Amino acid sequence: MTTDTPSGHEAEWQELDQWRKKIDLIDCELTALLGERLDCAEKISALKSVMGAEVLQPEREKEVLHNVLERAGTEEKSRTLANIYRCILEESRLFQHAWKNRAGNTHKD
Numbered sequence: 001m002t003t004d005t006p007s008g009h010e011a012e013w014q015e016l017d018q019w020r021k022k023i024d025l026i027d028c029e030l031t032a033l034l035g036e037r038l039d040c041a042e043k044i045s046a047l048k049s050v051m052g053a054e055v056l057q058p059e060r061e062k063e064v065l066h067n068v069l070e071r072a073g074t075e076e077k078s079r080t081l082a083n084i085y086r087c088i089l090e091e092s093r094l095f096q097h098a099w100k101n102r103a104g105n106t107h108k109d
């Protein structure tokens with residue numbers, strides 16, 4: 001047993017460690033998928049620049065949230081996933097604004 005784990009409950013600590021390993025694997029997949037999601041947001045940002053469209057698309061964000069919550073399963077998960085997705089959408093918008101600013105600066109040169 002490592003020094004930062006209280007003694008006793010060895011079986012529970014072992015099981016907890018298994019769940020943590022599962023979380024690490026999920027985080028690996030999530031990181032790759034969220035990175036891919038940001039790549040899509042970047043492509044959309046480039047298209048919106050050409051089209052003169054706003055980064056913020058409230059109707060589309062409602063649709064994204066709706067799609068996610070439809071698959072949430074329980075009320076508790078729904079609430080938590082809604083919060084997580086609000087953050088994802090906000091960061092996606094910030095990512096697109098940052099891309100726009102970089103692209104704008106490049107075109108000025």
Ligand SMILES: O=C(O)C(=O)C[C@]1(C(=O)O)C=C[C@@H](O)C=C1
Nearest residue numbers: 044055056057060061064089092
């Ligand atoms: O679908 C778009 O227009 C996007 O820019 C993508 C996205 C998203 O991350 O899902 C981001 C910002 C918009 O407000 C809506 C949705």
